[in-house]
Amino acid sequence: MIFIKKDKSFERVDNWEDIKARQNFRPKLDLKNQQLSDVFGYYDDLPDEIPCGKASCRAGHKKGFLVITEDGFETNIGHICGTNAFGVEFEELARDLEHKADFHRYLTALKEAKTNIFRFYQMKAKLEASSPPLVWLAHKILDMKDPKVIGRAAHQSLKRMAGSGDGRVHLAKIKTKEETELLDVMSQKSVDNESSTSSKPSFKDEVIGVVRFPESLLNDYDIALIFERDIILVLDELNKCNPDKISEKKVMQLGLRVFRLGERFKFIEDRFEKAKIFVTKENLKPLNIQINMKKAVSNKDKSLFSSFYKTLP
Template sequence: MIVLNQGKELVRVESWDDIVGRPGFNGNLNPAEHVLSGIIGQYAFADRIRCGLSDCHRPHGRGYLVVTKSGVETNIGKDCGKNYFGVDFETMATQFDRDMRDKQARERLWDFTFKLDELKQRIKALRTGERGADWVYKNSRPLVESGKGVPGVVIRRIADLLRTGDSVLTTEREPTEREIDLARVQGSRPPRVIVEKVADIRGLEALQSQNDLRQIMVVDLEEGIKEFEPLDVDTMKSTELSRWSKWVGRIEQKLDSAAAAISSGQALLAPANLQPFAILIPNFEAPETFRAYLKTLA
């Protein structure tokens, strides 16, 4: 890939032949006879390109296109530039790299502005669709927040499962006399409790903090859009360009994460999937409140 920095725009050139064919290009430039004027581009190839300095000619995978004060152009690697042109080259390379990052970020952000309406529609569809993000977030809160219709014993067990990364719901009971006798016959210590599997619970990952749909859809995306929209991309400083370019670069990943969290949440909130937790609820914790909660999910 070859990128030329031409004024306010970046020009991408696919073929090295297009560079060699430029009127001022010299692939055998003697650095002792020239003074560096500036850096006009950079390149990166899997196949290495021979350095354009007559004192070097070593192949480089990455490098810069430079122009001298006499208008001659050539290609050099970063180390060659520093060795032959000293501090001037290092200063120019640092500035060039910053300018390239800024221009690439501006290009990305300008391209993004034309896709804002489409993004808003995608977010709306994910949030308000049937059993979408809003539905999943609202109906999953009782499973992690007390006082919303789900008994504390269920909330605590779900918290335990999330902490351990397990998805198997189990119960404990005292061993029967037969189980105690069997252990003794086998030469084992009698068990204090017997752990029995109740069910595999699907979709618990929807409750993990990284899958918080309000954080993804509202805080990260919608509030980010509101903050970005009034900004002027052309006047952004390097730090702003870097920040917003990174934010834009994460949008698709966030949308994918949201879609996956919605799917997991739908599986989790199926009444039949949560019904097994009822076995944990003692009478004094009002099991009817959990039944009422499950009915709201049907």
């Protein structure tokens, strides 16, 4: 995204080639004897890195400023190089321009989104009318965060999976005689068939399955939280506001959230698809087996998780 000062506002330029085509623009400029006239543009989040216009630098970056020297030459420069070349004057001009450019960007985003608000409401309605319904799925995820609903054992297991990103489910199984003897040999113990048969059985942990997308329980991926905070509340505020009459502070705050609306819709759509897989009998089957097979799990915990498990598709 590229912004160039135009009177008291900004003009948006969509292509870096348009900057390079400017008559006085120099993609490489020796700034040793150049004095700063103005910082007239700002660019951010470009698809490709642009080499710094300072001849002694040339490092690639996707964010920087457009400057014009007193000799009338224009070039692009990063924040550090701009400060090194022009000092405090550049710092102040760049900071002021960036703030004004952000204000213009977010004000424009508010006005464009206000014009297209019906499209956003359609996207919201599509999510709400999904199968299974988003609200139902969100409530199931809330249940899975509550040990009173799914039992303490299942809650602790799912919490660990979500935090580590590891959905593997383990179950202790008795080692075969051959496995025990091999382990004894590897640990340099003598194998006595008679004593082996009378000794206590030894166990090994075996992966019996994997629960997919356990991170759906984390707040950063919680579809209920994301939908309420980043979609519903933002659309409500956008619908009520008049971009030309709200304060600059409100433009900056709401504008940033509106600017990200498209990205947040894509994010929640992706997380919704993963949550649909997460909250299924098939996905949680290994955990259900583990809960029921473990002797250390109380009957109450087994009963609670079994009741919850039966409600899943």
